[in-house]
Every structure is written in structure tokens, then in C-alpha cells.
Amino acid sequence: MANSKYFLLPAGVPLALAPFLVLFELISYCFRALSLGIRLFANMMAGHSLVKISSEYVKSFEVEDKLMPSTWIVLRIDGRHFHQFSDKHEFKKPNDERALKLMNACAEAMFEEFPDLVFSYGVSDEYSFVFKKTTELYNRRSSKIVSMTVSFFTSVYVMKWKDFFPDKDLKSIPSFDARTVCYPSTKIVRDYLAWRQMNFDLHLLGKGVFIPTDYKLATAFSFVGHINNQYNTCFWKLIESGMTKSEAQNRLKGTQTQHKNEILFQLEVNHSDLPAIFRKGSCVFRGKVTE
Numbered sequence: 001m002a003n004s005k006y007f008l009l010p011a012g013v014p015l016a017l018a019p020f021l022v023l024f025e026l027i028s029y030c031f032r033a034l035s036l037g038i039r040l041f042a043n044m045m046a047g048h049s050l051v052k053i054s055s056e057y058v059k060s061f062e063v064e065d066k067l068m069p070s071t072w073i074v075l076r077i078d079g080r081h082f083h084q085f086s087d088k089h090e091f092k093k094p095n096d097e098r099a100l101k102l103m104n105a106c107a108e109a110m111f112e113e114f115p116d117l118v119f120s121y122g123v124s125d126e127y128s129f130v131f132k133k134t135t136e137l138y139n140r141r142s143s144k145i146v147s148m149t150v151s152f153f154t155s156v157y158v159m160k161w162k163d164f165f166p167d168k169d170l171k172s173i174p175s176f177d178a179r180t181v182c183y184p185s186t187k188i189v190r191d192y193l194a195w196r197q198m199n200f201d202l203h204l205l206g207k208g209v210f211i212p213t214d215y216k217l218a219t220a221f222s223f224v225g226h227i228n229n230q231y232n233t234c235f236w237k238l239i240e241s242g243m244t245k246s247e248a249q250n251r252l253k254g255t256q257t258q259h260k261n262e263i264l265f266q267l268e269v270n271h272s273d274l275p276a277i278f279r280k281g282s283c284v285f286r287g288k289v290t291e
């Protein structure tokens, strides 16, 4: 088509063939436009189709992790390698008030961030959070709830560290694991919370009365169990009095509550005089505001 004179008619064609050739050339030009259009369209769409097909295929491997509807969602966040972490930062044994208050501050921040939280209970390096039964947080997807909450909690822990430990730098990275469990009834949530406190200290039966106003979880703590915190208090007091760790362990082997109280008495410690935060743990919940 370098020379427009020969457009639709190649040079040297006998005149008799000219009408046919012009017709054929014309048809061929029209179809070329059409075929190029189809090619261009196919090239444009192929990528999209491939992505769509492969994304559906790849997505089919994702596991549905939606939590049961109409159940309490309990989220437990727990410190990872906190023995080493507390040694490194010289936390007081067995209870470091500032470290516990930092955990409580993180729990309070959680309540500000996640409006569907109704109750929480924390001891040592762990905190359990109860979401209301009707929550639709992240469409009740466990992995989303776990990852969002635990990363939020950890970030608050780091950000608020200096508020509680102005004299100490963070020397290692704190991290927490988390899990969700669904409980269908309030009674089972109470039993769950009692179990967490049981790991801690329950000998002060009935004194651990925490009253979340809207949800009747208060009696969670009327449950008697093992006295872990009392053991720890004894253990560390014996260490303070000059025993080695194995000597203290041997001294406490097989002792009952009464014996441990006697040991503490000899060391001039009355376990029930210790601050409640040490003996019972902490709760954060929404209270009713009276105007």
C-alpha cells in the first residue's frame, strides 16, 4: 500500500480481473479489521480470565473458619516465652505489679477498640476476652479475630511499655499467641473463667466478686481450685530467705494450703494481705454509667 494508486488493485493486473480483485481485496480489508479486533479483544481478556480461573482455584484451598453463631466467643491471649521475657526485664517474682498493670492497660485498650467485648479476665501473662453472642466482628471468622486482636494487643503492650516502665528499655520483642473458643451457654463461660482463675488462686472463695452489669458472669469466681499463686508466693519467699530453687521446691513438695500458709506465716507474710491483683487477677468489663 506504499502507492495509493494501487490500493485494492495490485500493479499489472489485467483489466478484466480488476472488478473481482477489487471486490476480494475490499472483503479481505474488512475482515482484517474484524480479525484484528477479535485478536486484540482475546489478548485483553485472556489475562483477566486466567487470573479469575486461577484465583478461584487457589482460593478453594482456604479453609472456612467461621465460628458458631449465637455463642460466646472467648479469646485467650497468652504471652510467648514470658519466663525469659520477665527474667530479661527483671520482673519482680512472683508478681510484678507494673507488668500486671500494663496487661490491664492493654485490656482496656481492647475494650475501646472492639465494642462487642463484654468481659475480660487476666492473670500473669494471659488475658481472656469474652465477645457477646451476637457479635459479627469480622464475620465471626476466627483467623481474622485472632490475628487482628493479638496484633492490636501486642502493639499496645509495646506502645504503653514506657508508661509503666519509664526506667526500663524494652530489651526483647514481646509476643503473644491467641485462640478462640465458642461457648454456647453462660454457665460454661463461667466454668471457663473459673478454670483460668483456678490456675491462679482460688482459695479466697467468694471474695473474687466481679460484677459485669449486663451479663451475669459474676459468679464465675465461686469455684474452688488449686492454689497456684499461693505456691508461687511461698516459693519466691523461700528463695528470698536464702534457699536455692531446688531446696524451695523440696520444701513445698506435697504441702497443702494450710502448710503453705504456715510457711508464709513463718516468713511473716499473710497471703490474704497481698493486694487482690496478685491473689485474684484482674477484670475489665463495661459498667453501667449512672447519669
Ligand SMILES: [Mg+2]
Residues within 6 Å of the ligand: 078, 079, 082, 124, 125, 126
Ligand atoms: Mg502464660
